Amino acid sequence: MSIIFLILPITLLLSLGAVAAFAWATRGGQFDDLQTPALRALHDPAPGPGITRESERAES
């Protein structure tokens, strides 16, 4: 059972990593708007720099 002395710190480090990732995502504004991106995903072709889909190429 003494393995717990090793496992517990590792677990806590993993959690710390998750929290750090969450902090990064929050500070980057990924949780600012939880409604529009879901709708945006339905739009075709997806807006974004440099991405041109077949359908758009055919259009222009």
Place this chain on the structure above:
Amino acid sequence: MRAAAPLPAAPPAPLSCAHCGLPVPSPSAETGPQFCCSGCRSVYEIVHAAGLTGYYAYQDRAAAVAVGERRAPRKYEELDDEAFRAQHLRRDEQGHACADLLLEGVHCSACVWLVERVGRVAPGVVSSRLDLSRNVVTLSWDESRTSLSRIARGLESLGYAPHPLGTAQTEAARHRDRELLLRLGVAGAAAGNVMLMAFALYSGAFNGMEAAYQALFRWASFAIATPTVFWAGAVFLRGGWAALRTRTPHMDLPVAIGILGGYAGGAVSTFTGRGEIYFDSLCTLIFLLLVGRYLQQSHHRRSTSQSELLLALAPQTAHLVEGSAGRDVPASAVAVGATVRVNAGERIPVDGLVLRGTGSVDTRLLTGEPMPVEVKVAERVYAGTSCEAGTLWLRVESAGSATRLGRLMASVEATQRQRAPIVRLADRVAGHFVLGILALAALTFGLWLHWDPRLAVDHTVALLVVTCPCALGMATPLAVSVALGKAARGGILFKGGEFMEELAHPGVIVFDKTGTLTRGQPELVAWLGEATWQAPLRAVEAASGHPLARAIQRAFPENELPVSDLEELAQGGISAKVAGTELLAGSPTLVTQVLGKLPAWAERLVQSHADSGRTPVVVAAGGSVRAVAAFGDALRPEARDNLGQLAALGYRFEILSGDHQSVVDGVARELGIPLSAARGQQSPEAKLRRIQELRERGERVFMVGDGVNDAAAMAAAHVGIAVHGGAETCLKAADVFATREGLAPLTQAALGSRRTLHAIRRGIAISLAYNLVGVGLAVTGLLSPLVAAIMMPLSSISVVSLALRAKTFNAGSP
């Protein structure tokens, strides 16, 4: 409202609008796409011309909103003004200019698609991102290729009128939101991990556990709980400290005492290796409280962005005339002495003297007078009024904060600052609660010091932890947030939950008559004379934009009598030949000038109408007087019902109006309000004084208004309520405002507030009941950390689910 109104008989094959999908009222003869209004037609054409027809594939027809009659397109030149740019523009990494604009009329997925492709109609836009929940678009553009005004015109052409938004403010709000979410995430992660270790500790407590493992789990829990309490929980510690320093009761104080007490006890136990730790309960508590706080903040932000949209609706530009050319400038930047043009249907942006032109000016929002005033050269007009008919050229006497409107605004702000803050129910309870907890803690400590000194500290800490008021800190804000959200969907915006609590208690509701109890526009109220002249009069007035002419258009059915030689005369008079007969309609003075003298019966009628505050119009045909019509401000049809419902709940009423005493008396009589409570000819200052007088008498005062003249009174009242269609100054002063027409929202606001307060009380009662049980267990020493860990979430879940299920405002009801 829409559901209650009887629908007109549907046409045999209802055509739907090619743009918005609503039924087409009068289909045109030509084939091809049909439209419900001219606005939809032009948006449809622009969407097609720009190759954006994909919009119609994403459109949610059920949610569509008709564009409505198009207003004259604006130039948005004020967006390119240096002062505006300095305030609102940012730069991104590539050096593109960025700005946020608030959009009118975005509602669905198709709108997101269309707005984000605004670059097709306004080349030079680098990116356009819409936040649908806030109605805000974030634009970045290449300044060498386009300007913000051009993009704004592009957005407007697509049917989304843009409005400037204070960038610094939204930036700060966004930062606050992210900060709170981060604390919430950290507290959640901490709570989960500590709880896992607590499981081990609890099973160890029953089955035995080696001291080394126990110490490991305790130290690890301590290590996680420390940042949680002092960083994530700092919100409550700071709030509690502020409450202590300013000696105002606040619900953060008992929370802070509980958290600190539990943490200190746990820390001592960890260091000494004896006694109990409560880190799992503390972390869960902080997490749950932060969830409540976060929901409250996001609801609050949504309702403020909605109110910002309403506040931004008024164009704040002036058409400056320079020689033969003209340009649009921000209204506050117009120089004294400059010339400004005001077109029919526009708001007057400055205080000034009329240089040229005549017009009919609606001063309702400034003075409460429902009848439009005719203005001529050399007369003075004020900012905040609107020009109903005619075009005016003004010499600017004052602009911005120096106008009469600006000075009124300043007094509104001063009054608002002086108003005592409302102490919310949860905070009031918290005040007593703190004293109760401290007394009980002292009692527990004293008793156990007497019985078993070794356990005294442990049991006192247990008491502090278990009494930490979760419902106060979480269920109350949650109940209020949910109610605010439901109210907003029903067309009632509260600027804060405290106004809901205040409105739930009966008090005196003070109405400004014009625009609240009445429609605020002239209606035909009496017609005495030959009815055969109604149709010819209707035909003559058909094309006029004068407010009285519009009242006649509403009162009589449309007809197709031939009209010739139409001439609009001064003072709103009109003359024309209808079916061969010369018809003249106008004010008694005008008709007297033309005919020489009025007959005695007409003279008497005119006098009696004028005495009762109505506007008489004399109709003459073939050289003799045929009828006398009177125009007045008609009572809203739903006023009596709504006032009856409110009276049944114990609210009392008073009227403070800028209109004539006789008119106010008439309205009061019709609504059954005692004449002693109906005051006419009230200046804004007099209204303010009356509200203060009522407050000093200890009454709870609610001021319902729509105009600038009510703004100071609304700011001074306990709760200021603005009805739909009010001036924006009045919206700024209001704590509650309706986005739906009529008085029904007022009744719903009062009823919903009462139900919300009831839900809050129930939540507090349940949480106090849990606390009482906890206190009993703690004082008798039966409370173990395990019991505390079970009771805490249990009480939270029950109060939260009750708060969420509470029936407060019924969304969607008429």
